[in-house]
Amino acid sequence: MLRSCALFQRVSIPRTWQRVHTTGPRCIARAYTQPAVFEGEFRIVQQGGPRTPLGTWGSILKPVLFTVAGVTSACVTAEYFLQKRMLDKYAPLSPPSRASRPSPSDMSISGRLRRWWGQYSDSSKTIACIIAANTLVFLAWRIPARVPGIGSAMSRYFLSHTHNSRVLPLLLNNFSHVTPMHLLFNMFALYSFGKPVHDAMGREHFLSLYISSGLFSSLASHVLRLVTLSSAYSLGASGCVCGIIAACTYLYPDSRMSIIFLPFFSFDASSGLAGLVVFDTLGMLGVYNRLGLPLNLDHAAHLGGVATGGAYMYAFKHYLPSIRTKMLRSQLEKRRALAQR
Secondary structure: OEEEOOOOEOOOOOOOOOEEEEEOOEEEEEOOOOEEEEOEOOOEEEOOOOOOOOOOOHHHHHHHHHHHHHHHHHHHHHHHHHHHHHHHHHOOOOOOOOOOOOOOOOOOHHHHHHHHHHOOOHHHHHHHHHHHHHHHHHHHOOOOOOOOOHHHHHHHHOOEOOOOOOOOHHHHHHHOOOOHHHHHHHHHHHHHHHHHHHHHHOHHHHHHHHHHHHHHHHHHHHHHHHHOOOOOEEEOOHHHHHHHHHHHHHHOOOOEEEEOOEEEEEEEHHHHHHHHHHHHHHHHOOHHHHOOOOOOOOHHHHHHHHHHHHHHHHHHHHOHHHHHHHHHHHHHHHHHHHHHO
């Protein structure tokens, strides 16, 4: 049974803020010059900063072009390496080398580490590397008080906000987390839903799906903040995780899910995803704010991740196989021609 985590977390603020006042699930941080509000399910939104009007096409065109280029590059690269791996497995140009396999008699530290790492599945290795990357960025947010200049660099490249002319934060903010619980819940959800998706897609397209979901979720959040003249900051891996959840639901719509602290209450994956979409749609329309429940969640990012995950998996199942078959046949003919020379 898959278990999801959909909990509001208390968020502690990095050392660049002075102190935190908490009221229930909500944390209000007092910055040096302006207030900031943090709250999170998977993704965190910080309120603050100058309002950015929808003044130039560049404020939307640059992020759109960056997102399209990034997603296209990720998909093409994933398909290239997937086909290369398949060709090397079934029609290698040279005999496979066994030099990379650790010998059981090798008792050196490197040999032991390679045997230890080799006992895990490909999905566990891939997800472990993603978790390690997110953890390193999380630890980097703790450095600014000790190393001058790190804080400003982290804010420039690992926070998504509309008054930043850079486009790289659209990708890098998906690796940022504010508190240990924020990181823990996101990575637990990634591990829970990511393994079956990885096993179905392979490492190449799983990483492509992860990056694509993050980019499109950041773009959806960015565009909505521009249109609504919002000054919010956004960070978190929720867009990537929501894309993985949508892909898992597409593959296994009848699988049973439960909330981590409510194991006695279960539901099928399709109903869970539909509930998530309804919840975030109402939040994006401002229903919760009008009801006096300001959740401060990045609902647009969640919906962008869900849409990307579903669309990616649909294309992976229905369009890519025919294209892949044609390209593999062409590559096989070339390899056979080289082998006959």
